[in-house]
Amino acid sequence: METGSVTTPFGRRSMTFGMLANQVMAGEIKPDQSVDKWKLFRALCEAKPLLGIGDRALAVLNALLSFYPKNELAQENGLVVFPSNIQLSLRTHGMAEQTVRRHLAALVEAGLLLRKDSPNGKRYVRRDRAGEVDEAFGFSLAPLLARAEEIEQLAAAVMAERLHVQRLRERITLCRRDIAKLIEAAVEEEIPGDWQGLYCEFRDLIEGLPRSPTTAQLELLLDELTALRTDILNRLEIRVKSTKQRGNADYIERHIQNSNPESTSELEPRFETKQGAIAEQDNDRGAVAPEKGRGEAAYPHGQKKEEEQSRRPDVRNDGGGLKSFPLGLVLQACPEILAYGPNGAIRNWRDLMAAAVIVRSMLGVSPSAYEEAANVMGPENAATVMACILERGGHINSAGGYLRGLTRRSEKGEFAIGPMLMALLRANAPAGRKVG
Template identity: 25%
Template sequence: MENFRPESGPGPKRRGVRGARRLTLGMVATERLADDFGTVSEGGQVDPGRVLAAFKAAAPYLRFGPRVTQAIDWLFRFTQVQDWQEGARPIVWPSAAMQMEALCLSEAQVKRLNRLLAHLGLITMRDSPNGKRYGRRDPRGRIVEAYGFDLSPIAVRQAEFREIAERGRARFEALKQLRRRATIAVRGIQQIVETATELGIAEGWARQADEARRLVARIRRIEELDEVTLGVTTLENRQADLRGRLEAAIDTLKEAALGGVESTNMNPKGLTDEPHITYTNQTLDPADHVSALRKRSSTSGGAGTSAGGSTRTGRSGDGKEAGHRPTGSRAIKPEIPPDGTVFRMTPDELVRLAPRLRAYLAKSSPGWPEIVEAADWLRHDLGVSKPLWGDACLAMGREQAAVALAIVSTKPSDHFRGSPGGYFHGMVARARAGELNLARSIWGIRAASGMPRPPRSHACDASRSI
């Protein structure tokens, strides 16, 4: 009795008739669905191409595997247009051998696949008395008799497939947008943490960035829309909270910096992710404009504006070479004299005086545009932030800002009470107040390097007004 196996040995057959198949509840429901084909085709003709397209569009969202889609696509190859007209039934009867060869399946696999298609509500089987598949058509190609695969359930479900496909596409787009928002949020958190690190206030903030990255990794694996929405909302709220904390910390540092230029660490690195913007179309304050005209008139020996109203022309080098600018919070960008010098100094001489610029130059004989670009790279080494560099370009002009930065690069580290960035911040503040004398600093560097002082000229005298 211990070795008794009910399924072994002869016994009663499970099928009363050879070829009859055992039905499941799903297969019975599919047969009832196929009976509604007459209602669908009533009054016209069903387009088999659109039926198949609707099924294929919905298949991914119904989680139908590729084998199911391939099998239905293959069965549709045997149907004809007249099979979908009113009063007909779209039945196809390819042999099992053809199906095995076309789908690269074994006989057992084909049987399981056919039952699965019926269970999923896609086809129903029309069995002949002898269990074989066959059919015949009349001279007009209409089916007279057929036993095989009835494709009616797919036609009946065409509207359902379209709705599923539309909902699936909408859900996919929603998930795509949510995941994009998650990526933006985690990058924003990373930028905030990096900025806080440069400000020296990032203690404990690195953990926030790590947690955000782990949460994004989980969001990318989740398919439930509600869960993804919750995760993205959490990320965005965390980003907003960290940004508020960072802005509050920056305001605190700015308030502390108002007490002095070099006595307090001005945090020269600042917000490294903000764009570098040099303003060239600033509207001048009237008081600044009057002050500029007075200084220009005194420097040029009384040469005021011309009849045409031009205030920036006059004798060559009048205040331009020395970087002359009006006082106040806004400035006019100085122009380079016709001889191509700034403070009677060529770009090559500036590189010799400030050799740290050379590492960032693309060519051996640079012009002032290359000098400005190299200074923009050099500022990283000196701890000068992009906003501070932009303020310097606005206050002095790009070329003179590059000269000022080069002067800072020549100073030894023990020269600064705070940092090179704080020292440069002080130079910018003095430039705004009209108290910066870069020409004197350049003469001092020339003297320290043993280079001869250039001959005195009207331009040199004009530079003393800085």
């Protein structure tokens, strides 16, 4: 059987205080102590980050355990295994012998194995006449048995940490989804506020996270995202409360407006006023609409109507009930159309609609398709859609057919510009700040 004496390593390997400490610890095993070797090995696999060992070292340890004849590690069964490096190489699926020796040294350094070297450094066993093991030289598994409780505690700590990180990531994902959709809803509903600034702040938080973040970094990000979500919710709740407070007055006002069917000018501002186009409406308030059919012969294929729409942003027909978005948001989502504006710049909605006419011709969209889109969506929204089509030109085979499809969906109330703009806004974020 295994003797409990302290042994020193064979050859040029020096004795260290750590080796001595491990041998002393292994000598303190209780006589009746035992543990399932494979259950202990699974705990070792969980606790490997805290023990400082890698996957290949565990593969070598697995091979050593396979040479132990019993499933229960116990002192009464002996704790020394003595396979050769060739046998270990075979049971580690062909690992090179030099690599096997290196990982054996790592296991000894980590305090999971003890060397019990023979006088000549070979691994072998002496048996008595009854065939029982009298003395064995090789690697002692005693440290595993002595540290079994510690290893199980380390494994439990690692699993608890992994579960904590998983829950942190789940909560961060929920916060990200809430913030993105709340900002998108606020932009679509034209609720006043610096939503573009909040979106940029949100992206800065996400993109500031390293590829392999620590638990502390995840906790900090969750706190910041939670605070940002709370801020957005507070702004939206204030808007909801203010809407409820004047709800009755709005209802009475709409009732009075609808009671006069002869006056349509009072109905239009509620649906037609667009953010970013107020100045153009005021400047063109006195413009007189041309007579129907006048001058059409000189402008074939509806070109006259397109130019009139580009010059007169106050003439609108939102048949599809679409809402326009701030001009700055449109240009940030669709920067390609800037090159087609007057003098390479777009300063107002009139410039955007003029650029849309040029882009329409360049992409091969027929005048009738664009005119129909302007009638159904409104001139500003039609120009915005053309800017989006230009931005996604490489993914659209037929711009005209795509525009007609969006027009049909808009007539049925099945199309909204907001999601398209938000998707392009995310796609056109600075390359260095995108998240994979």
